Amino acid sequence: MTGARRPRVTSRDIAREVGVSQPTVSRALRGDPRVAPATAALVETAARRLGYVPIAAGRSLSTRRTGTAAIVVADITNPFYPELVDALHGELARAGYRSVLLNERTDGHGAEGIRSLLRSGVVDGVIVATATIDDRTRRLLTDERAPIVQLIREVGEALRDAAVCDNRGGGELAAELLAGLGHRRIAVVAGAPDASTTRERQAGFATALQRLGLSLDPDLQRSGDFAHHTGYGACLELLDLPEPPTALFCGNDVIALGALDAARRRRIAVPDRLSIVGFDDISLAGWESFRLTTVRQPLAEMAHEAARTLVWRIEEADDAPPRRTVFPVELIQRATTGPPAVP
C-alpha cells in the first residue's frame, strides 16, 4: 500500500519552482517581513500547488530542525520509566516536539548509539535518563555539539544540562529515619554501581550513619540492577544469614518491592521483623499491597524541567553554560518501617 506515496516536497523544490534561494523560501513560509510581499505570495502559491507540508509548523527551516527529540531510557519495563516518559512526552508535545523513545536494552543505544543518532540529523536533541559513569559516556558529553540533557542520573557535574534530585540528602534522610527508630543492624541493597544515583544515595546514607555513631557492616551490602529480582534475591540471602538485618535501605522502589516480596515469601513480618525503605516514590509504592516507605523525588517535575531545558537549548541557548537543576527530596513514611522487634 506504500508504493504510490510521493516523495516529500521540500523548501528546495519550492525554491527551484519560484526561482529564489531556499533561505528565502524558508523566510517567506515563516512570515519573515524581510521577504517582499510579491515574493512571499509566489512562494505560498507554489507551496500549495506542490503540496508542501512543513515538517513542524512554526519551526525554523533554515536551521534544519526536525521537531523531534529522543528520550533514552535503560529498560522501559522498569515501572520507574513509564512515569518519566509520560511526563517528558507531555511537556515536549506542548513545546511542539514529537518524541522518539529509545530503549537501551533493545536498541543498543549506548554512548555510540546516541552519537550516531544525533549525527544522522533525525533528532534535534536527546534527553538521557540512563547515563552511566564510563569513559565513552563522558567523552560523548564532552565532545558532541548537539543538545543533550541529563535526567535523574548525570556524568560529572557542570559538564552538561541536567535535572537531578538531591540524592545525597535522600540517603541521609533514610539513614536518620532508620537510626532514629533504633535499628543498628542495617543492610543496603544498592542499584547499579555505575549510576550517579547509586553513588550519591549510598554516600549520603553512609555519611549520615557515621555521623550518628553507626557503621555499615560490609557483610550486609548488596547491589545489582534497578530491578525487582535484585531486591528479591538479595533479601532472601540476607534473611538466611545467622544474624539477619532488622532494616534494609534499597537503591530504588522496584528493588524495595522485590525485597518486600522476599520477606513475604519467607513469612517475615514487615515492619515488625524487617523495615524496608525505597527511593523514588513511583505510583506502585503507594498501592495498598505495598504502602512502601520511601524517599520521594519529584519525577514529573524533573521530567518537565529536563524537557524545557532541552527545548531552550535547541531553540535559544547554543552557547549558554550548562544549566543544572537539583530538586529537593522528601521522606514518605508508610507501612514498611517501624522500630526493630525487641529480641
Add this chain to the structure above:
Amino acid sequence: MTGARRPRVTSRDIAREVGVSQPTVSRALRGDPRVAPATAALVETAARRLGYVPIAAGRSLSTRRTGTAAIVVADITNPFYPELVDALHGELARAGYRSVLLNERTDGHGAEGIRSLLRSGVVDGVIVATATIDDRTRRLLTDERAPIVQLIREVGEALRDAAVCDNRGGGELAAELLAGLGHRRIAVVAGAPDASTTRERQAGFATALQRLGLSLDPDLQRSGDFAHHTGYGACLELLDLPEPPTALFCGNDVIALGALDAARRRRIAVPDRLSIVGFDDISLAGWESFRLTTVRQPLAEMAHEAARTLVWRIEEADDAPPRRTVFPVELIQRATTGPPAVP
C-alpha cells in the same frame, strides 16, 4: 550548538551532481546490477564527496522509506504497555526499524493524529495497540492506504492486519474456573467498553456462565478504564453491598490488582471471602505480593508477530489481504482463587 549543522545530503543532490536520475542513484547505492559499473562508481564517489549518509542502511531509497515505525499506546503508565513496547522495539530494531512511541494520552494521537502522522511521511507504518471501536477509527482503517497493524485490540475482523488473542475463549476459561469452584454470586469489573477486548472477554464469560446454568446479576457489573483505580473503586463498592459477591472477574490484571488492594484495604481475605481473576499475566501478576490468578495472553509473542507483520506489509505485501493471527490463551491459577466460604 545546532546552528552549524549542515543540511542533509539527499540522493537527489547526488543525482544533480552526477547528472543522472534520482532512481538511478538509489539503484546504484543499493548495488542494483541494472546500473552500469562506471555510473555506479561515479555515484559512489559523489556520495562520499558530498558526505551522503543513507537514512537506514540497506533500505530502498526509491520508495522514500524512513526506516521508522510508530507504536501508538493509550497510556504508557499502564504496566501493561511497557512489556509490549519492549517486545515491539526489539523486534522492529532487529528488522532495521527505529520506533517512535506515541502516547495517546499526552500526544492526543487518536484516529486523526495517526492519519496526519502517516501523511507527513515521517513513518512507514503504524502499530496501533489502542484501537477503539468508533466511526473515526473504522474510517481510518478503511480509507488510509499506509500500513497499519492492530495489536491486542481490533476494530472489526478482516479489516486490517491484526495480532490478537482468543479473548472470548479467555472469558470462558475464567467463567468455568469460578463456576467450577462453586461460586454463584459473581461480579464483573470490565475495562473500557469501546475496546474489542472488553466486549469479547465479557461475551465469552457471560456465554459460558449461561451454558453452566448461571446468570450475571446486573447489579454486580462495573466497568471503567483499564487502570488500578477502576478495580479499587469498583471493588470497594461491591464489598459494601448488603450481599457482596464471592468472586470477581476483572477486565485485565491492573484492574484485578486494584480490586485486590481494595479487598486488603477492607481486610477481606482473598481467596477465602473473595476470589479474583485477571486477564493478561503481566509480570506484576506473578509477584509474591499478588500471586494473581489470571488468563495469560502471550504478550511478547503477539508483539513480535505484529512487528513482523508490519515489516512484511511495508516491504513486501502492498496488496495482500489482511493477515489476522489469533493467539491461544491459558489459565494461570495462583493464590487469588478458591472455593467460596461456606456461609
